[in-house]
Amino acid sequence: MVYRLGTQFDFSSSWFQTSVGRLTGYWDAGYTYWVGDETASNHSLSFTPVFVYEFAGQSVRPFVEAGxxxxxxxxxxxxxxxxxxxxxxxxxxxxxxxxxxxxxGVRALHYSNAGLQTPNDGVEAYTLHYRLSF
Known part of the structure; x- marks a missing residue:
């Protein structure tokens, strides 16, 4: 089980805006609490720039993201x-x-040291998320 609390700051600009959609993004900073069954629980801090392609729409705008x-x-x-x-x-x-x-939305997160250290088993989390903008 994973519990995550984060804050996001939108990029101040967007690119490639067309009638189909636009490319934009946000900075994401988060704290994650990883509940473990076999070993002690873990904590992590993360910081990620995320690029978002937001499709055009009047009241609902679908999007895909990667970072x-x-x-x-x-x-x-x-x-x-x-x-x-x-x-x-x-x-x-x-x-x-x-x-x-x-x-x-839904997200898949993968954590790995990219082979800088061994072993490099990595870990994944799959999340449902809700965001309220102020």
Whole structure:
């Protein structure tokens, strides 16, 4: 089980705007609490730039997103996985819907040290998310 609390800051500009949609993005900073069954629970801090392609729409705007950032874990052990180091890269892909000042979606997150240390078992998380913009 994974619990995550994050904050996001939108990029100040967008690119390739057409009648189909636009490319934009956000900076994501998060704290994640990883509940473990076999080993002690783990904590991580992450920071990731995320690029978003938002399709055009009046009231509902579908989107896809992808990003690569960095994360620091409190322990290199995660269940049966040995991360090799506390420093990890965070890769993410997701999709969802934006409406009014809200967003719902799904994401896949992968953490790995990219072979900088061995072992490099890595770990994944799959999330449902909700975002409220102020």
């Amino acid at each position: 690569i950032g960095v994360a620091l874990f409190s322990s290199t052990e995660m269940e049966d996985n040995d991360l090799g180091s506390s420093f990890q890269f965070e890769d993410r892909v997701g999709l969802g819907l934006r409406f009014a000042n809200q967003e719902v």
